[in-house]
Each structure stands twice: as structure tokens, then as C-alpha cells.
Amino acid sequence: MGKVVVVTSGKGGVGKTTSTAALGAAVAKTGKKVALVDFDVGLRNLDLIMGAERRVVFDLVNVIQGTAKLSQALIRDKRVDTLFLLPASQTRDKDSLTEEGVGEVIDKLRSVFDYVFCDSPAGIERGAQLAMRFADEAVIVTNPEVSSVRDSDRIIGLLDARTMRAEQGEQIAKHVLVTRYDAGRAARGEMLSIDDVLEILSVPLLGIIPESQDVLRASNLGAPVTLSEPLNTAAKAYIDAARRLEGEDLPVVVPFERKGFLDRLLGRRAA
């Protein structure tokens, strides 16, 4: 039985889709079978970030409504052959998803894949609640910024109340992934520190992804940063986060220390 991981945040634009692609690809690269499911019905983007936008024929709504088989809708990644994408529908609206339908699709995916990553839409309404409904674990993507942290707190509340696991009295494992972290600004006291974010949310840290041009470049090229440039700082941070998600006990290094030291040593400009 595979693990279902929802990637969620409440707030939009914090990096849910980018993180879903980067984490999923990093896990798949280790040989695990991984499915990425786009729940952002009407505003799908995971296909674009994965570089599969021209290969979409069927989508999640087709599978739920029975007009396509799951195997027809899954798109195999061209770079990693254990990585698959189930795109969202572009034309329907979010009401096309039913809880029973989503449950059935997740059950089937869970029986075939080691990991199922659900890329949640922004917000706290139906679409976001369906994306988290059947999850075993949650990655809460947060920027070190007041509105993002507040929305993450709302989402944590929902994860503890509205998921299947929560309703059955079980715990849903939660992890915070801090993205767009700017070490310089944090050092100058202009940005919430990692400690601030963790203390406020009281959820364990999965990783810190530094603000990076490489992530944008990877999106432009349609490749998860962990596949296109696995050696750069942001990609390494995602790869480490993926290893922690798989249960590895890997210490998190706050970018400031690593970057300051290494960059001075190598005479590099900050990524």
C-alpha cells in the first residue's frame, strides 16, 4: 500500500506545484513508483511544470466520470520511468470532483504506486479539502511571511479536522516545507526566521528551500528542478526533503550557514 501525501498551503503562489513536482521527481529517482495528481481543477499547472502539457489527453475528471480509464489518463514522465502524472481538467469546474470518485481513484493509485502526491489548489474550500481528504501525510508549503504562515495555520486546522484519518481518530503526519527562504533577509531581521515559523506552527520541518533563480528556470523549461539541475542549492534542498519524507533522519541545515561558508570558500554569488 502506497502513501498518499497532500502538498498544501492555503495561500496561493507559495510553491505548491513546484514543490510537488520537485519532491515527486526526487522520490521517483530513487526507484519508487510515484504518481503526481493535480487537484487544481480548472487551473491546472502541474502538467506545465512537468513539461507534459502537450501530452494531456484525459484527466482526473474523465477518470472520475468514467469516460477514461485511470491507465489512459496517467502520463509517464519521459525522464524518469517510475514517475507518472494525473492531470487536472482544464475545462470543468471544481464541482466535477466528487468525494466518492476521488476516493476510488486514490485507492487505485495507492495499490499501484509507492507514493501518491496530491497537488492541492489554493484556498480552504472544496477543492483543497478533497485534495487532503484521503492523505496519510501532508507537506505544508510555507513562505516565511505573515500571510502565508497564517494560512498554513488554517490548513493545519483543516488537516486535523476534515481528513479521513482525523475523522477516524488517527493522526495525519504533517511536515512544514519552507520555500523562498532568503538567508540574507532573515539574517537582517527582515524576514521571519525558521525558528519563528516552526514555533508558531509547531509542526516539524521537512526542509528549507532557498529563494532561487534555478527554480524559475526549471519551471520555464518544464522540468522539476531536482531532475534538470540536481546539483544546485534549491534542488539539493528538495532532494534532502524528499529523503526526510521517506523517513531518513537527515539534519536540516539553515541555508545561511551553508551558503555563507561555501560561497565565501568558492567565491560564488549567492544562488
Place this chain on the structure above:
Amino acid sequence: MMNVFDLFKRRSSAPVARERLQVLLAYERRNRSQPDLVSILREEIMAVIAKHVQIDQDYLQVSMDRGETMSTLEIDIQIPNKSAVPMAIAG
């Protein structure tokens, strides 16, 4: 003097952010954990008061004491004198 103070203020915006979040989230979590009826009542009572006087959300305490045969609803509203005057005239 002014410049030094400005510089200091700008540098320490993160602690302000942390403090504001802590206060806000403590409030929002308390609301979230309350039973639904109480939060609905709370919002509606707040809306009624807001028609006439401006008060802080902290000035309204609503709690429900559940007993076996009967429950008690306790509503505690504090209205600062200065905020009551202008709006009461307008209303």
C-alpha cells in the same frame, strides 16, 4: 537620531511579524476549537454590536457551559466609553 531610529525599526520587522502572528493565531485557534454554535453566536453578536459601537474582538467573550439537562450561554461584552459615544449618536 531619527535616522538611527528608522534603521532600527526597519531591521526589526521580523520580531513584530512573529508577535502579531502569535497573538492572531492564538485567537483564531481558540475560535476554531469552539463548538460551531458558539462561534456562530459569537460572530452574530459581534455583528449586532458592530452596528452601533466599534469594539475589539477581544472585548467579546462568548462561552457555553454544557450541563446535563441545560446549558448556560455566557456572553461578556466590554464597551469602552470613548468608542460608544460617536457611533451611538450616528445610530
